[in-house]
Amino acid sequence: MRKNGKLANVYLAAVFIILYAPIFYLMYYSFNSGGTMHDFKGFTWEWYKEVFHDTRLFIIVLNTLIIALLSAAISTILGVIGAIAIANVKKNQTKNTLLSFNNVLIVSPDVIIGASFLILFTMIGLKLGFMSVLLSHIAFSVPIVVIMVLPKLQEMSSSLIDAAKDLGASRWDVLSKVILPYITPGIFAGFFMALTYSLDDFAVTFFVTGNGFSTLSVEIYSMARQGISLTINALSTLIFLFTMILVVGYYFINQRNMKAGRMGVRK
Amino acid sequence: MSKTRNVYLIPYVFWIILFVAAPILLIVYYSFFNIEGDFSFENYQKFFTPVYMKMTISSFWYAFLITAFSLLIAYPAAYILTKTKHKQLWLLLIILPSWINLLLKAYAFIGIFGTYGAANAFLEAVGIGTKQILFTDFSFIFVSVYIFIPFMILPIYNALEEMNPSLISASRDLGASAWTTFKKVIFPLTLDGVKSGCQAVFIPALSLFMLTRLIAGNRVITLGTAIEQHFLVTMDWGMGSTIAVFLIIIMVVIMVITGSRKRGL
Numbered sequence: 001m002r003k004n005g006k007l008a009n010v011y012l013a014a015v016f017i018i019l020y021a022p023i024f025y026l027m028y029y030s031f032n033s034g035g036t037m038h039d040f041k042g043f044t045w046e047w048y049k050e051v052f053h054d055t056r057l058f059i060i061v062l063n064t065l066i067i068a069l070l071s072a073a074i075s076t077i078l079g080v081i082g083a084i085a086i087a088n089v090k091k092n093q094t095k096n097t098l099l100s101f102n103n104v105l106i107v108s109p110d111v112i113i114g115a116s117f118l119i120l121f122t123m124i125g126l127k128l129g130f131m132s133v134l135l136s137h138i139a140f141s142v143p144i145v146v147i148m149v150l151p152k153l154q155e156m157s158s159s160l161i162d163a164a165k166d167l168g169a170s171r172w173d174v175l176s177k178v179i180l181p182y183i184t185p186g187i188f189a190g191f192f193m194a195l196t197y198s199l200d201d202f203a204v205t206f207f208v209t210g211n212g213f214s215t216l217s218v219e220i221y222s223m224a225r226q227g228i229s230l231t232i233n234a235l236s237t238l239i240f241l242f243t244m245i246l247v248v249g250y251y252f253i254n255q256r257n258m259k260a261g262r263m264g265v266r267k
Numbered sequence: 268m269s270k271t272r273n274v275y276l277i278p279y280v281f282w283i284i285l286f287v288a289a290p291i292l293l294i295v296y297y298s299f300f301n302i303e304g305d306f307s308f309e310n311y312q313k314f315f316t317p318v319y320m321k322m323t324i325s326s327f328w329y330a331f332l333i334t335a336f337s338l339l340i341a342y343p344a345a346y347i348l349t350k351t352k353h354k355q356l357w358l359l360l361i362i363l364p365s366w367i368n369l370l371l372k373a374y375a376f377i378g379i380f381g382t383y384g385a386a387n388a389f390l391e392a393v394g395i396g397t398k399q400i401l402f403t404d405f406s407f408i409f410v411s412v413y414i415f416i417p418f419m420i421l422p423i424y425n426a427l428e429e430m431n432p433s434l435i436s437a438s439r440d441l442g443a444s445a446w447t448t449f450k451k452v453i454f455p456l457t458l459d460g461v462k463s464g465c466q467a468v469f470i471p472a473l474s475l476f477m478l479t480r481l482i483a484g485n486r487v488i489t490l491g492t493a494i495e496q497h498f499l500v501t502m503d504w505g506m507g508s509t510i511a512v513f514l515i516i517i518m519v520v521i522m523v524i525t526g527s528r529k530r531g532l
Contacts, residue, residue: 008347012357015344018413019364022375025385029378037378038388078282085275101283104291107466107522109474111491112511115498116290119297119508139286200368202477207498217370224374224481228381236371243366251359 023240030233037228047234057219057235063130064199064216071137072194078138079145079190084179086146087153102143113140114207121208128210136208137198144197145190152186153179192250196243291515297508310509319493323513326489329404330472333411337468338461340412341419346453348420349427358424365417373481376410377401380482402484410482411472419464426460427453462525470518490514 025037030048034041051057082102089095105113117139121132156179164178180187202217209218216239223232301309313319344361351357364372379385380400387397400406430453438448454461474491485492490510497507 008343008350011343012347012351015340015416016360019361019416022372022379022413023364023367025379026371026375036383037381038383038385078278081275082279082282085273085279088273088275098279098283101287104287107470107518109470109491109514109518111474111476111494112294112514113290115494115507115511116294117286118498119293119504120286120290123293139282142282142286196366200366202368202370206477207495217368220368220370220374221477221481224370224377228378232371232374236368236374239371240367244363247363247366 026233027237027240030230030237032230035230037230037233047230048238050231051234051238054231057231060214060216060219063213067130067134067137067215068195068198071134071141071198072191075138075141075194076145076187076191079142079194080149080180080183080187082142082146083149083153083183083186084175086150102146105140105143106147110201110203111207114204117204118207128208129213132208132210133205133213133215136204137201140201140204141194141197144193145187148190148193149183149186152183156182188253189250192246192253196246199243294508294511294515297504298512300505302503302505310506313506314509314513319510322488322493323490325487326473329408329411329487329489330469332408333415333472334465334469336408336412337415337419338465341416341464342423342461344416345420345423345427348424358421361420362417365414369414370477370481372414373410373478376406376413376482380406401482402486404483404487407478407483407487410478411475414478415468415472418467422460422463422467423457424460426457430456466521466525469521473517474514490517 029037029040031043031045032040033044033046086095086098086102089098113136117132117136118128121128121135126132126135160178160182161174164174169177200217201215202221205215206218206221209215214222216235220232220235223229298310299306299308301307348354348357348361381387382397382399382401384400386400391397434452434456435448438452439445443451473489474494475489476491476495479485479487479489479492488496490513494507494510494514497503497510
């Protein structure tokens with residue numbers, strides 16, 4: 001194939017610089033003793049210290065992580081069940097209807113999901129707070145898991161299941177010894193996706209979080225609305241590093257799975 | 268085999284009913300109640316008054332601009348990307364910023380576009396002098412495009428990768444210029460990617476509300492901002508639901524036009 005011209009590389013470099021500039025800008029000023037996002041006065045760890053000494057912030061970080069892990073775990077279970085359910089449907093029309101319903105929450109704008117869940121929880125009489133945030137995160141993560149798991153199920157040959165059944169495996173045996181091991185890469189991918197969606201979500205959480213409960217993105221929003229505070233910069237730098245670790249981890253798990261996939265079914 | 272009942276359907280369909288069907292029905296139901304809680308078509312009448320119409324049109328206009336600029340920047344980038352060595356790695360690096368919380372990126376721009384920020388320092392150095400950048404239409408569109416670029420690049424990149432390269436060689440062999448090849452061969456073949464990219468940008472662009480608050484300083488009001496305003500500030504859930512109903516209708520129309528491809532996950 002043709003190689004890129006000089007101009008093309010300059011263009012691509014410009015796109016990269018613009019994509020990363022704000023992130024590094026933010027990180028750079030997190031060390032500014034001047035307390036503003038301009039005029040770098042001197043190096044300081046002050047803002048990081050503030051982040052670590054802020055108990056309220058610590059609780060919010062903890063909330064965010066608990067919500068993310070719990071919702072990812074529960075939605076992975078529900079999503080796997082959903083994917084198996086869809087894969088087992090024989091009629092094409094029913095299958096497509098289910099898939100369309102599945103995709104509604106993926107394509108819907110966050111504001112609509114947030115607003116409609118707010119109505120739903122109020123109708124049910126659920127107090128806004130931890131439970132409402134957790135439930136909504138589970139709700140919007142389920143379809144993502146389904147989409148990550150379904151292709152794995154579809155590429156699995158049904159003779160594997162038939163063979164297991166012929167050999168006398170119970171329904172539970174088929175699930176735990178045949179299906180689940182086969183789709184494990186999809187399950188991991190789905191779990192990670194659900195985790196990042198939950199960590200990343202702002203709009204939906206903003207609608208369904210009541211007073212007194214907050215996640216990191218909601219907190220950052222209210223802090224940012226009040227203007228610049230370098231505590232946010234320090235916090236974002238930490239989040240950025242954390243995200244990097246997650247992404248790199250996800251990337252390597254994926255790589256390993258791909259290799260394992262090429263070698264055949266995993267043990 | 269076909270006689271075994273599909274027990275897995277029970278929890279899954281329960282989830283669909285509770286979190287997909289019920290919320291949509293509730294939105295539609297609430298759109299028929301005015302602020303006093305009486306059943307009426309008042310909200311729908313209100314939606315067609317100039318105030319809301321103007322808002323809808325301006326929301327569309329901004330979303331259109333954001334989509335157009337994203338496409339303009341993303342297409343060449345995706346194209347060049349497919350030609351690089353280690354393209355998987357570069358693609359990962361393009362996508363990486365989209366994993367970082369949107370609010371943090373928006374917050375960074377408050378610093379960059381601020382009165383003494385980097386953008387103004389640059390303008391000053393070039394000799395143009397400081398300008399008010401934050402809280403303008405320009406800053407809103409710039410930051411939105413910035414946020415959506417990876418979502419536009421990804422589907423276009425995938426479409427370009429799926430394309431058979433021998434088609435380009437064939438076109439060139441038959442004497443087509445680079446531009447004709449692009450116009451008649453490459454672009455039509457990647458149209459699906461462009462469509463799903465536009466879909467992935469246009470719909471969220473209609474409904475962004477945090478950016479309008481943080482970057483546009485409430486000067487830009489999108490449908491999303493209006494919904495948020497009605498639900499969380501004025502507590503007029505009926506009117507908020509009515510706007511949401513229209514946003515859903517618009518979304519469905521756009522998805523029908525651009526084909527039913529899913530957002531690039």
